[in-house]
Amino acid sequence: MIKVENLFFSYQCKDVVKNINFTIREGESLAIIGPSGCGKTTLVYLLANLLTPNQGQIKINNSIIDNIRKKTGVILQNYGLFPWKTVYDNVSLGLEVRHFNKKKIKEKVLEVLNRLNIEEYKDNYPAELSGGQRQRVAVARSLILKPDLLLMDEPFSALDAITREEMQNLILHIHKDNNLSFIIVTHNIDEAVFLGQNIAIMKEGTFIDQLDNPYFGDFKLREKEEFFKLCKNLRTMMSGDDLL
Amino acid sequence: MIKGKKLNIIKGALFITIIWYFIHLLISSNIIPDPFTVFLNFFEILIPVLLPHLAMSLYRILTAVVLALIIGVSLGLLIGRNERVDQYISPIIYLLYPIPKIAFLPIIMLLLGLGNRSKIVLIIIIVVFQIIVTTRDSVKNVDPEYFYSAQSIGISSLQTYQHIIIPAILPQILTALRITVGTSIAVLFYAENFATQYGIGYYIMNSWIMVNYVDMFSGILAVSFLGLLIFKSIDIIEIRFCLWINVKNTKGVNNQ
Numbered sequence: 001m002i003k004v005e006n007l008f009f010s011y012q013c014k015d016v017v018k019n020i021n022f023t024i025r026e027g028e029s030l031a032i033i034g035p036s037g038c039g040k041t042t043l044v045y046l047l048a049n050l051l052t053p054n055q056g057q058i059k060i061n062n063s064i065i066d067n068i069r070k071k072t073g074v075i076l077q078n079y080g081l082f083p084w085k086t087v088y089d090n091v092s093l094g095l096e097v098r099h100f101n102k103k104k105i106k107e108k109v110l111e112v113l114n115r116l117n118i119e120e121y122k123d124n125y126p127a128e129l130s131g132g133q134r135q136r137v138a139v140a141r142s143l144i145l146k147p148d149l150l151l152m153d154e155p156f157s158a159l160d161a162i163t164r165e166e167m168q169n170l171i172l173h174i175h176k177d178n179n180l181s182f183i184i185v186t187h188n189i190d191e192a193v194f195l196g197q198n199i200a201i202m203k204e205g206t207f208i209d210q211l212d213n214p215y216f217g218d219f220k221l222r223e224k225e226e227f228f229k230l231c232k233n234l235r236t237m238m239s240g241d242d243l244l
Numbered sequence: 245m246i247k248g249k250k251l252n253i254i255k256g257a258l259f260i261t262i263i264w265y266f267i268h269l270l271i272s273s274n275i276i277p278d279p280f281t282v283f284l285n286f287f288e289i290l291i292p293v294l295l296p297h298l299a300m301s302l303y304r305i306l307t308a309v310v311l312a313l314i315i316g317v318s319l320g321l322l323i324g325r326n327e328r329v330d331q332y333i334s335p336i337i338y339l340l341y342p343i344p345k346i347a348f349l350p351i352i353m354l355l356l357g358l359g360n361r362s363k364i365v366l367i368i369i370i371v372v373f374q375i376i377v378t379t380r381d382s383v384k385n386v387d388p389e390y391f392y393s394a395q396s397i398g399i400s401s402l403q404t405y406q407h408i409i410i411p412a413i414l415p416q417i418l419t420a421l422r423i424t425v426g427t428s429i430a431v432l433f434y435a436e437n438f439a440t441q442y443g444i445g446y447y448i449m450n451s452w453i454m455v456n457y458v459d460m461f462s463g464i465l466a467v468s469f470l471g472l473l474i475f476k477s478i479d480i481i482e483i484r485f486c487l488w489i490n491v492k493n494t495k496g497v498n499n500q
Contacts (some may be wrong), residue, residue, distance in 0.1 A: 050392045068395055080393030084411040085489045094397040125488045144274060145397065 002149065002181065007056035009039075009046055016042045018205045020056070022064050024198065026148075027179040030217065031196025032207075033186055033238070039205040040185040041198075048074045049184065060149065075143030075152045081126040081133050086115070087137050088122040094145045094202040112140045116170070132163035136170070143174065150182040151220075156191065168194050169219060176217070187236075193230045194221060201238055209237055217235065253472070254307065277458045286462040293447075294466045300442040302470060304360060305428045308367035312424065316372045317417060320379020321409065330380070343372040346434060358439035367431050372425040378420035382413035415486050418478055425474050429467060 007020040017039045045051040058065040095105045113119040116136045156164040192199050197216040199208040221227045261279045268276045315446045356362040394408050436445030451460035
């Protein structure tokens with residue numbers, strides 16, 4: 001369970017994140033939606049402990065997070081892949097620095113690459129791949145560490161519509177297969193409705209509204225009327241506050 | 245690709261030879277001997293005469309460059325990663341960098357003797373600043389997202405140097421190395437005019453004093469080949485260790 005209480009973060013005397021409170025139970029998801037510059041990315045960095053909050057606390061499974069957590073996976077906006085490492089080396093790095101033996105690393109890397117259909121690109125560099133393939137590598141790099149929480153910062157914003165939907169389906173599959181909790185930050189309404197079991201609307205560093213998504217988890221949701229109704233509802237909530 | 249590069253070197257050499265030949269015809273003096281006489285003389289004296297001089301120069305350059313790299317990269321990494329150290333060290337570098345250090349050769353010779361040590365130290369104190377500044381700026385320019393990405397998968401500070409910083413700045417270090425080698429050869433040419441009987445700089449200047457322009461140009465040709473050898477070696481290091489900078493963005497071998 002993830003419990004965030006009274007979280008504040010300021011940068012250069014400006015409150016970037018203020019008074020964030022939420023709870024996610026194990027195996028649940030949260031989509032955070034808001035306009036550019038509202039503090040979404042900073043919030044992800046705080047949850048990953050890449051930044052330290054000025055006030056408040058983050059508890060995961062009743063432990064206060066004050067260090068990088070081994071079982072939290074992070075996918076950054078620009079994928080965070082290292083251009084000087086091949087796909088194989090990017091994915092294996094997390095295991096290598098944890099001193100796994102080479103045989104075990106190879107076994108695990110090939111397994112996860114195969115699962116994400118990118119095994120054939122293992123010797124390629126990120127620059128040789130498409131956006132979708134790079135995104136799969138970023139997912140593989142997080143998954144190989146067997147996280148129980150995945151944090152994603154606008155992970156699909158640079159992808160075309162079809163690839164984006166494929167990646168959203170992939171995340172949903174992984175969530176279902178592994179009972180993985182995840183938090184996704186996005187500015188895309190469809191994405192928030194498809195991937196958010198809970199949806200939080202963020203504005204000027206704080207959550208101004210939250211709603212539950214009873215239809216979460218349905219792979220065919222995009223084709224259903226409820227999806228459009230929920231999107232419309234979310235859009236109204238957001239435009240009512242002049243967000244987008 | 246490699247064949248193409250070899251062809252480019254031959255084309256370049258041919259171009260220089262043609263220009264050289266025309267200048268020889270234009271000047272019509274033994275100050276500029278004709279290239280073909282020089283080539284014949286070069287191959288004749290290469291092994292018995294030039295090679296010992298080249299070997300000594302190469303030893304001095306390599307020793308100086310390797311030591312300058314170790315000192316410069318270490319200091320550059322320290323300054324680039326540590327704001328407080330940067331505040332104190334960078335002003336010192338800015339004050340020392342523009343000083344014409346070659347003027348200190350007599351003092352260095354008095355302190356370190358007339359042998360190889362003074363020549364090597366002179367090259368080091370001249371080229372080390374280029375390496376420090378390049379390394380420092382390259383480290384500062386590494387995209388912060390790489391550091392966050394590394395932290396998120398649990399990389400320690402020491403592993404950050406191995407997996408992130410060194411590979412990220414290696415292409416710029418190699419560029420600095422190329423510039424450094426050019427400077428080193430020029431400095432060495434000067435330094436080898438004092439208190440030595442071996443070194444290609446000494447050989448060229450000695451041939452000039454003896455008014456033997458064919459030998460002098462053979463020596464210059466040897467310096468050119470020495471430079472080519474070192475630059476090609478750096479290219480090979482780049483191909484081996486920085487393969488990623490030359491990969492083509494095929495954007496989706498299979499766009500999914």
